[in-house]
Amino acid sequence: xxxxxxxxxxxxxxxxxxxxxxxxxxxxxxxxxxxxxxxxxxxxxxxxxxxxxxxxxxxxxxxxxxxxxxxxxxxxxxxxxxxxxxxxxxxxxxxxxxxxxxxxxxxxxxxxxxxxxxxxxxxxxxxxxxxxxxxxxxxxxxxxxxxxxxxxxxxxxxxxxxxxxxxxxxxxxxxxxxxxxxxxxxxxxxxxxxxxxxxxxxxxxxxxxxxxxxxxxxxxxxxxxxxxxxxxxxxxxxxxxxxxxxxxxxxxxxxxxxxxxxxxxxxxxxxxxxxxxxxxxxxxxxxxxxxxxxxxxxxxxxxxxxxxxxxxxxxxxxxxxxxxxxxxxxxxxxxxxxxxxxxxxxxxxxxxxxxxxxxxxxxxxxxxxxxxxxxxxxxxxxxxxxxxxxxxxxxxxxxxxxxxxxxxxxxxxxxxxxxxxxxxxxxxxxxxxxxxxxxxxxxxxxxxxxxxxxxxxxxxxxxxxxxxxxxxxxxxxxxxxxxxxxxxxxxxxxxxxxxxxxxxxxxxxxxxxxxxxxxxxxxxxxxxxxxxxxxxxxxxxxxxxxxxxxxxxxxxxxxxxxxxxxxxxxxxxxxxxxxxxxxxxxxxxxxxxxxxxxxxxxxxxxxxxxxxxxxxxxxxxxxxxxxxxxxxxxxxxxxxxxxx
Numbered sequence: 001x002x003x004x005x006x007x008x009x010x011x012x013x014x015x016x017x018x019x020x021x022x023x024x025x026x027x028x029x030x031x032x033x034x035x036x037x038x039x040x041x042x043x044x045x046x047x048x049x050x051x052x053x054x055x056x057x058x059x060x061x062x063x064x065x066x067x068x069x070x071x072x073x074x075x076x077x078x079x080x081x082x083x084x085x086x087x088x089x090x091x092x093x094x095x096x097x098x099x100x101x102x103x104x105x106x107x108x109x110x111x112x113x114x115x116x117x118x119x120x121x122x123x124x125x126x127x128x129x130x131x132x133x134x135x136x137x138x139x140x141x142x143x144x145x146x147x148x149x150x151x152x153x154x155x156x157x158x159x160x161x162x163x164x165x166x167x168x169x170x171x172x173x174x175x176x177x178x179x180x181x182x183x184x185x186x187x188x189x190x191x192x193x194x195x196x197x198x199x200x201x202x203x204x205x206x207x208x209x210x211x212x213x214x215x216x217x218x219x220x221x222x223x224x225x226x227x228x229x230x231x232x233x234x235x236x237x238x239x240x241x242x243x244x245x246x247x248x249x250x251x252x253x254x255x256x257x258x259x260x261x262x263x264x265x266x267x268x269x270x271x272x273x274x275x276x277x278x279x280x281x282x283x284x285x286x287x288x289x290x291x292x293x294x295x296x297x298x299x300x301x302x303x304x305x306x307x308x309x310x311x312x313x314x315x316x317x318x319x320x321x322x323x324x325x326x327x328x329x330x331x332x333x334x335x336x337x338x339x340x341x342x343x344x345x346x347x348x349x350x351x352x353x354x355x356x357x358x359x360x361x362x363x364x365x366x367x368x369x370x371x372x373x374x375x376x377x378x379x380x381x382x383x384x385x386x387x388x389x390x391x392x393x394x395x396x397x398x399x400x401x402x403x404x405x406x407x408x409x410x411x412x413x414x415x416x417x418x419x420x421x422x423x424x425x426x427x428x429x430x431x432x433x434x435x436x437x438x439x440x441x442x443x444x445x446x447x448x449x450x451x452x453x454x455x456x457x458x459x460x461x462x463x464x465x466x467x468x469x470x471x472x473x474x475x476x477x478x479x480x481x482x483x484x485x486x487x488x489x490x491x492x493x494x495x496x497x498x499x500x501x502x503x504x505x506x507x508x509x510x511x512x513x514x515x516x517x518x519x520x521x522x523x524x525x526x527x528x529x530x531x532x533x534x535x536x537x538x539x540x541x542x543x544x545x546x547x548x549x550x551x552x553x554x555x556x557x558x559x560x561x562x563x564x565x566x567x568x569x570x571x572x573x574x575x576x577x578x579x580x581x582x583x584x585x586x587x588x589x590x591x592x593x594x595x596x597x598x599x600x601x602x603x604x605x606x607x608x609x610x611x612x613x614x615x616x617x618x619x620x621x622x623x624x625x626x627x628x629x630x631x632x633x634x635x636x637x638x639x640x641x642x643x644x
Contacts, residue, residue, distance in 0.1 A: 001021075001048060001049065001050055001051060001135055001136055002016075002018050002042065002043055002046055002047060002048065002049040002050070002051050003043040003044070003046075003047035003048070004047075005051060005135060005153060006039060006040070006042070006043045006051070007040075007043075008153055009051065009152065009153065010036060010039055010040070012152075012153075012155070012156040012157055013156055013157035013158060014053060014058065014152070014157050015034065015039070015053070015054040015056070015057065015058070016034075016039055016051050016052060016053055016054070016134075017031045017034050017039070017042070017051075017052045017053075017054060017131060018042045018045070018046040018049035018050070018051070018052070019049055019050040019051065019052040019131075019133050019136060020049065020050070021048055021049060021050055021136065021137065022050070022136070022137045022138075022139055022142065023050070023139050024052075024133055024139050026052060026131060027042075027046055027049055028042070031052070031054075031131065032054070032129055032131075034054065049136075050133055050135060050136025050137065051133070051134055051135040051136060052131040052132065052133050052134065053098070053131060053132050053133075053134045053152075054130075054131050055126040055127055055128075055130045055131055055132055056104045056127060056128040056129070057100060057101060057104060057157075058098055058099065058100050058101075058157060058160070059099055059100075059101050059104075059105070059125055059126060059127045059163050059168065060096050060097065060098050060099070060125070060126040060130075060132045061078060061082075061085075061096070061097040061099070061123065061124075061125055061163070061168075061171055062094075062096050062123065062124040062125070062126060062132070063075060063078075063093075063094060063095045063096070063097075063123055063175075064094055064120070064121070064122045064123065064124060065093065065094060065119070065121040065122065065123070066093070066094070066115075066117075066119035066120065066121065067093075067115045067117075067119050067121050067182075067184070068093050069182060070113075070115070070121055070178055070179060070182055070184065071093035071094065071095065071121075072093065073178045073182075074095075074123065074174075074175055074178060075087075075093075075095050077174055077178075078097055078171070080606060081161075081167075081171075081606065081607075081610070082097055082099055082161040082163070083161065083603060084155075084159060084160055084161040084603075085097045085098055085099045085160055085161045085163075086098040086147060086149075086150060086151075086152055086155060086160065087147060087148040087149060088132075088134060088145055088146075088147050088148075088152070089145065089146055089147070089148060090133075090138040090140075090141065090145045091138055091140055091141050095148075096132060098132075098134070098152065098160065099160050099161050099162065099163035100157055100158070100160040100161070100162055100163070101127075101162055101163050101164065102162060102164075103164065103165070103490060103491060103495070104127060104128050105127045105128065105165040105168065105492075106127050106128050106129065106299070107124065107125060107126055107127050107128070107129065107130055107230075108124070108125040108127070108165075108168050108169065108172060108230065109122060109123070109124045109125070109172070109230055109232070110122050110123040110124070110172045110175050110176050110179075111176055111179075111186050111187075112186070112187040113176075113179040113184035113185065113186055113187065114184060114185050114186075114187050115182075115184050115185075120187070121179060121184060123171065123172055123175040125163075125168040125171065125172070127168075128299065129299055133145065134152050135152070161603070164495070165492075165495060166495060166618050167618070170610070170616055170618055173616055174616065177616075210244040210245070210290055214244070214290065215244065215245070217294070218241070218244055218254075218290050218293055218294075219254065220302075220503065220504075220507075221293050221294050221297035221302055222237075222254070222258050222293065222297070223302075223503040223504070223506060223507040224297040224300045224301060224302030224503040225237065225258075225293070225296055225297055225300055225302075226262075226300070227258055227259050227260075227261050227262035227264070227267060228262040228263050228264045228267070231264075231266060231267075233296070234259070234262075234264075234267055235275075236292060237255070237258075237292075237293060237296070238255050238259075238272075238275065238276065238279065239279050240290050240292045240293045241254055241255045241290070241293070242255075242276060242279040243290065244290040244293075247276075247279070251276075252272060252273060252276045255272060255276065256272040256273075259272065261533070297503075301498075301503075302502075302503055350536060353385060353389070353446065353480060354381055354384075354385070355541075355553075356529070356538050356539050356540075356541045357381075357513065357529065357538075357541070358381075358385075358446075358480065358482065359480075359510070359511070359535075359536050360480050361475055361478055361479070361480055362475065362480060362481075362510040362511055362535065362536075363468075363471055363472060363474075363475045363481045363483070363508075363509045363510050363511075364480075364481070364482055364483065364509060364510060364511040364512070364513065365452070365483045365485055365499070365505060365506075365509045365511070365512045365513075366378075366482065366483065366484050366485065366512075366513055366514075366515055367485045367486065367487045367497060367499035367500070367512070367514050367515070368484070368485075368486070368487060368497075368514065368515035368516070368517065368527075369486070369487050369497065369517065370486060372487075372515060372516075372517040372524075372527070373515070373517050373524045373527050373545070374450070374451075374484045374515050374527075375395070375397070375398070375406075375450055375484070376524065376545070376549060376551075377515065377527055377543060377551065378393075378448055378450065378482065378484060379393070379406055379409060379410075379415075380551040381551075382410075382413065382415050382446075382448060383409065383413040383415065385446050386413050386414045386415050387414075388444070389444045389445065389446045389480075390416070390444060390445045390446070391414075391415045391416060391445075391446045391448070392416045392418065392434075392445065392446070392447045392448070393410065393415050393416065393417045393418070393448045393450065394418050394420070394427070394430070394447070394448065394449050394450065395417065395418070395419050395450045396419070396420055396421050396427065396449075396450065396451065396454035396455070397450055397451045397454060398419065398422070398450075400422055403419060403422060418430065421454075427454075427455065431455075431470070434447065434474060434479075442474065442477040442478045442479040443477075443478035443479075444478075445478070445479045445480070446479070446480045446482065447474060447479055447480070447481045447482065448482045448484070449481070449482065449483045449484065450484045451483075451484045451485055451486060452483045452484065452485040452501075452505075453485060453486060453500065453501075455467055458485070458500050458501035458502070458505070459500075459501060459502060460502075461502045461504060464501060464502055464504055464505065465502075465504045465508070468504060468505065468508035468509070469508070471483070472508065475510075483509070485499060485500060485501065485505070486499075486500045487499055487500060487514070488500050495561060496514070496530070496561075497514050497516060497530075499512065499514075506532070506533055509533070510534075510535045511531070511533060511534045511535060511536065511538070512531075512532045512533040512534075513529050513530065513531050513532065513534070513538065514529065514530040514531075514532055515527050515528075515529060516528045516529075516530055516560035516561070517560065518558075518560045518563045518564060518567075520567075523545075523547070524545050524549075525544065525545060526542050526543060526544050526545065526554065526558065526560070526563070527542070527543045527545075527560075528540065528541070528542045528543075528557065528558055528559065528560040529541050529542075539557070540557045541553060541554070541557055542554040542556070542557050542558045562619055562620060565611075565619045566619065566620060569608055569611070569612075569619070572600070572604065572605070572608045573608065573612060573622060575594060575597070575598055575600070576590060576594065576605065576608055576609065576612075576623075577622070577623070577640055579593040579594060579597075580623060580638050580639065580640055581640060585637045585638050585639065586636065586637055586638075587606065587609060587636055587638075590605065590609065590638065591605050591606065609623075609625075609638065613625045613638060621641060622640070622641060623638045623639060623640050623641060624638065624639045624640075624641060625637075625638055626639075
């Protein structure tokens, strides 16, 4: 099968792999990194293999549900939302919808529900790191997979409906709502293994107790993992740590500390000690070791390695070597290491330099897109800070032409504005002089670095970590250090910006606050903050810019992503509102009105109705949705919100 159809699918833009005949498992160990060359070569090596589809760029909605009523509700819900997707069936009523995406995201999964017959019901969105069989025989039925409507060999990938991460989340919410309405019981999860947490021996490390060096790497890898991840993966991380630390309390503390950074209420409210102890008797635990953590971290962009962390272990080794030389009583040793009142008085109390943005004496990172307004914002803030502080603004990301305005602004405000690149001076000498400064010179000093990547290679773990340690030396002397940095081109699964660099940046700074711009045409209108990692009571705020680029703080915070999406959809919103106001209140009639009046595409109209309507509005609620008679199969009617 693979040899017969592989060229056709590759030409259509699909990324395919050989799968064991009458099965679901990939044949090649490196299947997740298949190149076109490998796809072509596999035809000679495995001509009779089934065909699997890599789902990074073609995410699949897997309706994994044996309950016929629930499965039908989901299929009927998905078909009008994704009319150009491919509908593949293996073991009915289970159904797979194949879409495409412009921004790949990781796997998502709904809660698991059990019906009265004991059938497991779940929806999974297969994404990066997964695959789905698209041609071949089903592993259970032994019968060929078939398609409802178009076959995968009939439709190029570029013509498929797009599926975003937000849409995927909406699909999961809809499934869970359907399951609840039908009275299915939620299954409390133990561990549901997925490809993202399965055993990975590629590192050479096996499941079992980790060495001290390996524990250091685990701690570093955790910095790349979002503790707000899916509950099952979060449990898998706990199990892996439990194995690595042989159930010791040291591992429990690590898991609990990492979990405390989550915004998932389930993770925050969990009795970690109780759950930790339950892992001992859980048979699933034996399948999950710390290689799972490393695999998950690498999938999340972590670039750590084993050898690069050996020096961190030297601290513990030094401690062990010093034991035989210790003299004096335990209480005397405590006094040696305990801070006195005079010493503690030297540390400043937390003081806001800029409310909800900059805390005195902290090392803070502010990632933002290129041309996103970060320099404009902090040059304006520097003027205010210079009234009571020594402000050193190190600008290494500006042209000669662009420097004129900032130079004038700095001269008028008393900002020490330095441009090593334009001056032809050595930035390392300047930084060294800062590091060598006595304590009293930096207590009221604000150092702004624009941008951080000009000081180091952001993706070189050793170089970047060394810089962050050096910057920490400045804050230990009382300085406030502000690092402006860039974000990556691509966003995460939740459509949020991602900072550029290794995981050490986030772990080594006190605060990481994203700056998310909103442009109206070519003009920057606002910058909204998104606190990511903070050591203070930060609240998100929005800065506004007028036509003369003057800065003010908005009365209320505004989510930039919402503003951007509303701006894109505003014309459609106005037209749909007109349709509803004119009496076209059902989806069918609204779609008809929009087509006849404005020539609008039915698919886009249905998306607008979903994004701005009802309980599950993805962007903003503009109109209400109600199902006539409250029964499935009855038409949905819309009404405009009075307050919008």
